[in-house]
Structure formats: structure tokens, C-alpha cells
Amino acid sequence: MSSDILQHYTILVEFLGKALGPDYEVVLHDLSSKDFAIAAIANGHISGRKAGGPLTDAALRMLSSKAYETDDFLSNYRGIAPNGHILRSSTMFIRDVENRPIGLLCINFDDWRYKELTEKMLSIIHPESYLEQHPAYTQPLLQRTVEKPALQESPAAITENFSMDIPALMQKIFDDATASLETPVDRLNQFERREIVEQLNEQGLFQLKGAVSFVARKFSCSNATIYRYLSEISA
Incomplete structure (x- = not known):
């Protein structure tokens, strides 16, 4: 350090x-x-x-x-x-x-332990048969806490994912950027590859050591090609 x-x-x-x-x-x-x-x-x-x-x-x-x-x-x-x-x-x-x-x-x-505690408290307060007959009684609470936590709006739509190592992190970022593609990544044309590289650059991928080689392998192109795209993007 x-x-x-x-x-x-x-x-x-x-x-x-x-x-x-x-x-x-x-x-x-x-x-x-x-x-x-x-x-x-x-x-x-x-x-x-x-x-x-x-x-x-x-x-x-x-x-x-x-x-x-x-x-x-x-x-x-x-x-x-x-x-x-x-x-x-x-x-x-x-x-x-x-x-x-x-x-x-x-x-x-x-806060998972507290969600479990909430469920246990409800099971103590109400008979199990009542909760089974009235699933809406508990589901909205669980959905609010699990699916829609009260989070700040800025920065917009931040969702954080945790990776165990750099290759996994790079793969996650790359997969997110290419998830909507209908064409295999190694068959994209030059314009499409450049667009993906721009997205990856915005996500900060190229701050990681080895990212250029990683993306080049995915696209079946040379490192020089990726560097050229990055140069064009920053121009």
C-alpha cells in the first residue's frame, strides 16, 4: 500500500x-x-x-x-x-x-437475516393456514425488501456485482455489453465491434490490465485493432 x-x-x-x-x-x-x-x-x-x-x-x-x-x-x-x-x-x-x-x-x-426474522414474526403472529390463504399479506413486504429496496436515484440505476477475480470481472462486463447481440461476437463487423469497445470503455473495462488482449480474443482480432478503436473513440 x-x-x-x-x-x-x-x-x-x-x-x-x-x-x-x-x-x-x-x-x-x-x-x-x-x-x-x-x-x-x-x-x-x-x-x-x-x-x-x-x-x-x-x-x-x-x-x-x-x-x-x-x-x-x-x-x-x-x-x-x-x-x-x-x-x-x-x-x-x-x-x-x-x-x-x-x-x-x-x-x-x-439485511437477509432481518427478512427471515420478519417472516418468523409473522408466523408467530398469524396461523400458518391464514398466511397460506392470504399470500398477499406477506408477499408485498418481501417483494418490497428483496426486489425493490429503497435506494437513491442518483447515480441512475446503479447495480453492483461482485466478482472473485479479474477474469470473472472482465467476463461479466463483456457479457453485459454484448447480451443483446444477435450475431456471435467473433462475427461482428468493424462498426459493431467499435460500438461494443466504446461501451466497454465507458464501463471502465480498459482500466484493467490485460483487458485489451481479453477483448481482442473475444472478437478474434488483433490487439492493435482494439487500440485503434480506443484511439478513435478518444479523438
């Missing part, structure tokens, strides 16, 4: 993890490290990640869009854990003395 500032945050990660409890995952990313790796993590069982793991697709988009230039933090957006649990996620940008982003402090809250 290159910054003394981030060293202090490693202690904060451990403290918050213990103070908030096992339903809160606390993560510190070092933006000076390879692929912005996890420098410290508490309660990593929530996402299954460990120190050295990659950042999320949403965090990549934040960096690519330079959200840190207008916001100190982004709070209460939607995350999806590998086990399907819906998380309430927040990210704070850590800056150095020159106001450059050097790290991310992220908190992911998994």
Missing part, C-alpha cells in the same frame, strides 16, 4: 467490521495497486471476496465516469451478492492532499 493515508483506513475497516457486525461488509480498495485490488476487508463472507480481490463493476464505472470529481461518496445503491442476496451498498472516495483519488471505502449491508 503506497499511501500513509490508506494505512489509517485499514484500521477503520477492522473497526467498522466489528462495530457494525457480521451483516456489514467493509472494504478498502487501493487505487494505486494492480487492478485497484482490495487492500483490507472485514466480513468478506458477504461477497465471498478476500484481500487482493478485484473491485466491482460499479466501482469501475464510478472511476471511469470520474464521479469523484462531483461527489465525495455514493450511498444506498443496489448490490447483488454471489448468493443472490440484495445488498445496500455505499462507496466513499478517499483522496490525497492534492485531492486525487487514492482509495475507495465501501460498505455493503446484507
Whole structure:
């Protein structure tokens, strides 16, 4: 870890993890490290990640869009854990003395245990036969908490996915960008490939080491072709 500032945050990660409890995952990313790796993590069982793991697709988009230039933090957006649990996620940008982003402090809250507790309370209050006869009594509550959490509207439609390693992260971003295509990716024409590269660039994919080669393999083209597309996009 290159910054003394981030060293202090490693202690904060451990403290918050213990103070908030096992339903809160606390993560510190070092933006000076390879692929912005996890420098410290508490309660990593929530996402299954460990120190050295990659950042999320949403965090990549934040960096690519330079959200840190207008916001100190982004709070209460939607995350999806590998086990399907819906998380309430927040990210704070850590800056150095020159106001450059050097790290991310992220908190992911998994309220699944509280949803289970709610169901148990309802089963205590009402007979099982009543709940079976009136499914609308419980379903709206569960749907509100699981499918439509009360999350902030800005930035628009943030959904965060957690990957265990860089190849998985790159694959997820690539799959999302090409999901609507009807033509196999290795048979796209030059214009179509350039459009996909532009989308991937907006998602921050090319901030990751090896991303150019990864995309070139997917398109069955050369690295030089991908670099040319990126040059045209930035012109």
C-alpha cells in the first residue's frame, strides 16, 4: 500500500467490521495497486471476496465516469451478492492532499437475516393456514425488501456485482455489453465491434490490465485493432 493515508483506513475497516457486525461488509480498495485490488476487508463472507480481490463493476464505472470529481461518496445503491442476496451498498472516495483519488471505502449491508426474522414474526403472529390463504399479506413486504429496496436515484440505476477475480470481472462486463447481440461476437463487423469497445470503455473495462488482449480474443482480432478503436473513440 503506497499511501500513509490508506494505512489509517485499514484500521477503520477492522473497526467498522466489528462495530457494525457480521451483516456489514467493509472494504478498502487501493487505487494505486494492480487492478485497484482490495487492500483490507472485514466480513468478506458477504461477497465471498478476500484481500487482493478485484473491485466491482460499479466501482469501475464510478472511476471511469470520474464521479469523484462531483461527489465525495455514493450511498444506498443496489448490490447483488454471489448468493443472490440484495445488498445496500455505499462507496466513499478517499483522496490525497492534492485531492486525487487514492482509495475507495465501501460498505455493503446484507439485511437477509432481518427478512427471515420478519417472516418468523409473522408466523408467530398469524396461523400458518391464514398466511397460506392470504399470500398477499406477506408477499408485498418481501417483494418490497428483496426486489425493490429503497435506494437513491442518483447515480441512475446503479447495480453492483461482485466478482472473485479479474477474469470473472472482465467476463461479466463483456457479457453485459454484448447480451443483446444477435450475431456471435467473433462475427461482428468493424462498426459493431467499435460500438461494443466504446461501451466497454465507458464501463471502465480498459482500466484493467490485460483487458485489451481479453477483448481482442473475444472478437478474434488483433490487439492493435482494439487500440485503434480506443484511439478513435478518444479523438
